[in-house]
Structures are given as structure tokens and as C-alpha cells.
Amino acid sequence: MRPFALVLSLALARLPSAASSRRGLAACSCDCCVAEPRREAAVDEDEGWDCVLAQPGLRFDSSPFYAQPSPCGSLCLQAPGDEVFTSTETPEVDAQHYCFVACAPKGGGQRLPQQGGLCQHLPSAASAALRAATQRARPTAAPPLPAAAHFLLHDSAHAAAVAGRASASAVGSATAASGRALTSSAKDPASDKDMLKLAERAREIKRRYTEVADGEVAEIEKFSTRALEAVATAEAAASGAEQAARSAEEAERRVRGVLKNVRRLARAEALRAIPEVLDPLVKKAHQESAREAHKQAEMLEKERFLEAPRAAQRAAAPYKEAMLRAAEEAANYAERGRVYADRAQVLQMEAQAFQRHANLQSSQGNTAEAQRLMLRARALAEQAAYESSAADTDYRNSQSISEINVPEYARLASQAAHHAQVTVDPNTGPPLPPIV
Incomplete structure (x- = not known):
């Protein structure tokens, strides 16, 4: 329509209407x-x-x-x-x-x-x-x-x-x-004559306008007839188009149904073929992965075997340095104690000499000189005793460092080296004996 x-x-x-x-x-x-x-x-x-x-x-x-x-x-x-x-x-x-x-x-x-x-x-x-x-x-x-x-x-x-x-x-x-x-x-x-002439002209005007209007009415009627014929043709074409549209819609519905069934069957067939196709591929992929993993493991094992000693050395290096410093310090204490002992011995000998000389002056009756020499001998004896005490202290410190600190640093160095080596290479054997 x-x-x-x-x-x-x-x-x-x-056709213009009066209302419009x-x-x-x-x-x-x-x-x-x-x-x-x-x-x-x-x-x-x-x-x-x-x-x-x-x-x-x-x-x-x-x-x-x-x-x-x-x-x-x-x-x-x-x-x-x-x-x-x-x-x-x-x-x-x-x-x-x-x-x-x-x-x-x-x-x-x-x-x-x-x-x-x-x-x-x-x-x-x-x-x-x-x-x-x-x-x-x-x-x-x-x-x-x-x-x-x-x-x-x-x-x-x-x-x-x-x-x-x-x-x-x-x-x-x-x-x-x-x-x-x-x-x-x-x-x-x-005049009346002019009026009649004017009326005649008015009638002529009316006649001419009527002829023009009749021609336009005939043209409108002709156009209306053509319009009605065009309407009938358009209605027939519209009916045919509607029927064609319905047929196309039905065909489209059928095609959609067929396409849906084809997709469903294709999906079912694909799911059924998955085990036959994928199982050999998965098995082959696992074998290749195992070979690659074994190869990588061998390379890693070799790298760990070579890296473990280096890691042990790096871990033990600080403790070894501390042990060396402790041994050096013990040697310094021992050397200083020896110096103190030598000086104490020299002072003791000088004190004894002054004491003998004081006894000689006292036997000769030179009391004042004997007292002075005796005081000098006592001062040297006291200085010798101080130097001897300092030497004993340094000897004890050197002995303590050598017997306690140095072995402890050696034990810590051995533990650090073993821990680092085991961390890098779990197949490492027992730790080495302490370095003495």
C-alpha cells in the first residue's frame, strides 16, 4: 500500500483544497x-x-x-x-x-x-x-x-x-x-454605450478564463488517470516484491538451518578426531622435551661442578683473611714480648751491677755513695720487673690468638666454603679438614 x-x-x-x-x-x-x-x-x-x-x-x-x-x-x-x-x-x-x-x-x-x-x-x-x-x-x-x-x-x-x-x-x-x-x-x-462595451469585455474575459480553466481541468483529469494506472502497476509490483521477499526469507531460514547443522556435525567430527591426531603429537612432544631437559641437565651439572670450587673459595676468602690477620697479630704480640723480655733482662743485669758496686762502697765506708748506687739499682730492678711483666702479657696474648682465634677462623672458613659448594653443587662430598 x-x-x-x-x-x-x-x-x-x-488539487488545492479550500481548507488548506x-x-x-x-x-x-x-x-x-x-x-x-x-x-x-x-x-x-x-x-x-x-x-x-x-x-x-x-x-x-x-x-x-x-x-x-x-x-x-x-x-x-x-x-x-x-x-x-x-x-x-x-x-x-x-x-x-x-x-x-x-x-x-x-x-x-x-x-x-x-x-x-x-x-x-x-x-x-x-x-x-x-x-x-x-x-x-x-x-x-x-x-x-x-x-x-x-x-x-x-x-x-x-x-x-x-x-x-x-x-x-x-x-x-x-x-x-x-x-x-x-x-x-x-x-x-x-455613458450606457461605454458601460455595455465594458460589460462585453468582461464577458470576453470570463470566456477566455473559462477556456483556460477547462484545459487545466482536462490536464488534471488526464494526470489523475495516469496516476491511478501507475498506482495499479505499483500495487502489482509491490505484491510481487512482497511475495519475493517472503520466498527469500524462507530460503534464508532454510540456509541458516543447514549451516547450523553443518557446523554442529563439523564440531562433533573434530572432537572425535582429537585423540587420534593429538596423542602421537603429545607423545612426540614429550620425548623431545625429555631429551632437551636431559641435555640441559648435563650442561647444568657440568657448570655446577666447575662453579662449586670457585663459590667455596669466594665464601671462605673473608675468614681466611681474618685468620691471616689474627696470625700476624699473634706474631706481633710475640715479637713485642720478646723485646720486653730482652730489655727486662738487661735492666736486671744493670741493677745487679749497681747493687754490687753499692755494696763495695758501703764496705769502704762511703755510705752516701753506697745509698745512691743502691737507689739506682732498685730503680733498674723495678723497671726490669715492669718490662718482664709486659713481656709476659704479650706472650699470653700471642698464645691466646694462636690457640683460639686462628683455629676458629679456620673452622668458619671451612664451613662457609662447604656451604657455598653444597649450594651450587648438591653432590659435593664432606667438608675439608680445618686449615691449621
């Missing part, structure tokens, strides 16, 4: 009109000008609508007290027809109007004369003149627009003559 609705909407879009045409329509005004010279040659130059609806794209320097869009539409609403259009059945009036009949060029202070100049409403006297002439020519009040189709259907074909403009030009000449006659009547009361 969507193609039918689309074609029907396009067909009905050309009244929405947004502006009141009829001569401000929407501009002055235009007639196409046919005029006898009187003053009467060679008409008012037409201002169209977009006018390029007149004197036009107030220069470089502006048209402020008015193709239809307008007539005023309740309109003095020209008194026998219309609807308030909508063709704006082009309104400008042509109810408006006259505004001359201003010049002799002739200018192209694109402003227009003004007909004077009250001219409007009354036009209304009286129309009523005398047809007492029952003529129906409203039909609007030119080419002003209402902007999207019609170019040929139809050209034909419409030609008809409007012919009708505009007669209507312009009526307007000029009315303008002259406003200046000078018209």
Missing part, C-alpha cells in the same frame, strides 16, 4: 503588485501600463522588491468590504487577477510610471463604475473569474506554463482595457 499512497498523494497534491488554501493566506493588497508595460502596442502611452503580482527575481532599480523574495503568495483573501470583487463565492482570490483588475500603477510626480514601480488601489469612483457596469451587463451577478492555472500550479510542465502565459496575455489585454475604461470613467461619467 505504500506505493499507492505515494502516487495518490502526488496526484492529489495538484485558507491557512496562512494574507489579505489582498496592491502593495504586492508592481507596474509592468503591456506587451502589445498601446495607442495611448498613459494606458500602456498594468499592475502584476511581484515575482521573485525582479531586477528593477526602481522596484521596492529588488533582490527580495515575493512577499505575497499566488492567492490572497479579499477584504469583507471589497468594492471590486462583490460576487465571489469564496474569500480566496487569485493575487495576479487582483493586481490586474483592482490596482493601478502609481505615477508619482512623473508623467509615466516606471517599470517595477509601486501600485495603488483603484479610486472609489472607478471601483463603483466597474461594479455598476458588471451588474447592468449581467443582473444576476457573474461568478468569480477563474484563476489562471499557470499561477497556481508552479510544478506543471514547461509547455503548459508557456500556453498559460499566452492565454493570460490575451486576457490581460482585455482586462487592462476595462481598467483603463474604469479609470477614465472616474474622471468623466460613462
Whole structure:
């Protein structure tokens, strides 16, 4: 139904409804009109000008609508007290027809109007004369003149627009003559002959507009017939497309089912083939991994065997250095004790010599000298005793370091070396005996 609705909407879009045409329509005004010279040659130059609806794209320097869009539409609403259009059945009036009949060029202070100049409403006297002439020519009040189709259907074909403009030009000449006659009547009361002539022109205008409208109606009916035929064709095509879509959807559903079954069977077959394919591959991979691991283990064992002694030496080096320092310190203590002992022995010998000499002086009766020598002997004996005590202390320190510290450092060095060697190579044998 969507193609039918689309074609029907396009067909009905050309038929303007009364309700839609009244929405947004502006009141009829001569401000929407501009002055235009007639196409046919005029006898009187003053009467060679008409008012037409201002169209977009006018390029007149004197036009107030220069470089502006048209402020008015193709239809307008007539005023309740309109003095020209008194026998219309609807308030909508063709704006082009309104400008042509109810408006006259505004001359201003010049002799002739200018192209694109402003227009003004007909004077009250001219409007009354036009209304009286129309009523005398047809007492029952003529129906409203039909609007030119080419002003209402902007999207019609170019040929139809050209034909419409030609008809409007012919009708505009007669209507312009009526307007000029009315303008002259406003200046000078018209005679019955002039009024009859004006009525005849009005009937001619009506006839020409009726012919144009009949042609447009025939064209619309022809277009509507084609639209209905297109709707039928579109409905048939839509029905065929819908059936094809349903068939395609059913085929797609079947294909999806087949694809789903194929995937399920392929997955089951793949799972069944896993043991047959993977077991030999896993066994081969395990064998290769075992060979590589054995090779790496042999290389690591060799590296550990070579690295273990070096690690033991590095671990025992600090303790060996401490042991060497302790042995050196013990030797220093022993050497200093020996020096103290030698000095003590020398001092003891000197003290004994002074004591013997003091005894000799005492035996000779030299008491004072004997006492002095005895004091000297005692001082040397005391100094010898001090030196001997210092020598004993150094000897004891040297003996303690040699008997305690040095063996302890040797034991610690052996333990550190064994621990480092076992850490690097667990297959290491028992520790070495202590270094003495």
C-alpha cells in the first residue's frame, strides 16, 4: 500500500483544497503588485501600463522588491468590504487577477510610471463604475473569474506554463482595457454605450478564463488517470516484491538451518578426531622435551661442578683473611714480648751491677755513695720487673690468638666454603679438614 499512497498523494497534491488554501493566506493588497508595460502596442502611452503580482527575481532599480523574495503568495483573501470583487463565492482570490483588475500603477510626480514601480488601489469612483457596469451587463451577478492555472500550479510542465502565459496575455489585454475604461470613467461619467462595451469585455474575459480553466481541468483529469494506472502497476509490483521477499526469507531460514547443522556435525567430527591426531603429537612432544631437559641437565651439572670450587673459595676468602690477620697479630704480640723480655733482662743485669758496686762502697765506708748506687739499682730492678711483666702479657696474648682465634677462623672458613659448594653443587662430598 505504500506505493499507492505515494502516487495518490502526488496526484492529489495538484488539487488545492479550500481548507488548506485558507491557512496562512494574507489579505489582498496592491502593495504586492508592481507596474509592468503591456506587451502589445498601446495607442495611448498613459494606458500602456498594468499592475502584476511581484515575482521573485525582479531586477528593477526602481522596484521596492529588488533582490527580495515575493512577499505575497499566488492567492490572497479579499477584504469583507471589497468594492471590486462583490460576487465571489469564496474569500480566496487569485493575487495576479487582483493586481490586474483592482490596482493601478502609481505615477508619482512623473508623467509615466516606471517599470517595477509601486501600485495603488483603484479610486472609489472607478471601483463603483466597474461594479455598476458588471451588474447592468449581467443582473444576476457573474461568478468569480477563474484563476489562471499557470499561477497556481508552479510544478506543471514547461509547455503548459508557456500556453498559460499566452492565454493570460490575451486576457490581460482585455482586462487592462476595462481598467483603463474604469479609470477614465472616474474622471468623466460613462455613458450606457461605454458601460455595455465594458460589460462585453468582461464577458470576453470570463470566456477566455473559462477556456483556460477547462484545459487545466482536462490536464488534471488526464494526470489523475495516469496516476491511478501507475498506482495499479505499483500495487502489482509491490505484491510481487512482497511475495519475493517472503520466498527469500524462507530460503534464508532454510540456509541458516543447514549451516547450523553443518557446523554442529563439523564440531562433533573434530572432537572425535582429537585423540587420534593429538596423542602421537603429545607423545612426540614429550620425548623431545625429555631429551632437551636431559641435555640441559648435563650442561647444568657440568657448570655446577666447575662453579662449586670457585663459590667455596669466594665464601671462605673473608675468614681466611681474618685468620691471616689474627696470625700476624699473634706474631706481633710475640715479637713485642720478646723485646720486653730482652730489655727486662738487661735492666736486671744493670741493677745487679749497681747493687754490687753499692755494696763495695758501703764496705769502704762511703755510705752516701753506697745509698745512691743502691737507689739506682732498685730503680733498674723495678723497671726490669715492669718490662718482664709486659713481656709476659704479650706472650699470653700471642698464645691466646694462636690457640683460639686462628683455629676458629679456620673452622668458619671451612664451613662457609662447604656451604657455598653444597649450594651450587648438591653432590659435593664432606667438608675439608680445618686449615691449621
